[in-house]
Amino acid sequence: MGELKFFLRLQIKQLEDGTFTNQQKYIHDMLKKFVMENSKPMFTPMATNVKLTLEGEVDSFDSTKYRGMIGSLLYLTASRPDIMYSVCLCARFQENPKMSHVEAVKRIFRYLKGTMHLGLWYPKFTGVDIMCFTDSDHGGSLIDQKSTSGVCAFFRLCLTS
Structure with a gap:
């Protein structure tokens, strides 16, 4: 089948030291x-x-x-x-x-x-490190005074969500 280059409109470039994805x-x-x-x-x-x-x-x-x-x-x-x-x-x-x-x-x-x-770069290396960052704004919405929050989760320095 060959090397994966496109998947669901996601361009994938596989290199020796990692994988790069963009659209x-x-x-x-x-x-x-x-x-x-x-x-x-x-x-x-x-x-x-x-x-x-x-x-x-x-x-x-x-x-x-x-x-x-x-x-x-x-x-x-x-x-x-x-x-x-x-x-x-x-x-x-x-x-x-x-x-x-x-x-x-x-x-x-x-x-x-x-x-x-x-795009996103996913380097190849060993080790398992999980980091999470969060931020929130309590009652900051001008429309309905609701809170806004977000989370970034990294696995091996790669953004996963």
Whole structure:
């Protein structure tokens, strides 16, 4: 069968010292699908001063298209944990998206355009080390005052979840 190179739109490159996974082709196809291939790249997935809320805007956006954009981004988080927070924040507004929500999603697309080459590196070595990191924001949501938390789990210095 040969060496594994693609699996469920995940590109896999096996080297002597480890394995590298990314979704560069998927990002390219996604940018083309949502007509963002000629957009200007960004260096961050979300601006620090952006506060997404439900109130304040009258203009709505097509929720079907917005859900498609969010679904594509959620699939991409398998190899791009750097966009997880931004995508999940934008996913909260799928029921009635406003133009500010769409602009936030487009910024994520522009960030991906500039960072297509990034992915996850899993080096080969011996030893079993498990590390976990957690962070939480109690009552920090501007919408419903709910808490937000996240966990990163590493096995042998490789991000697993």
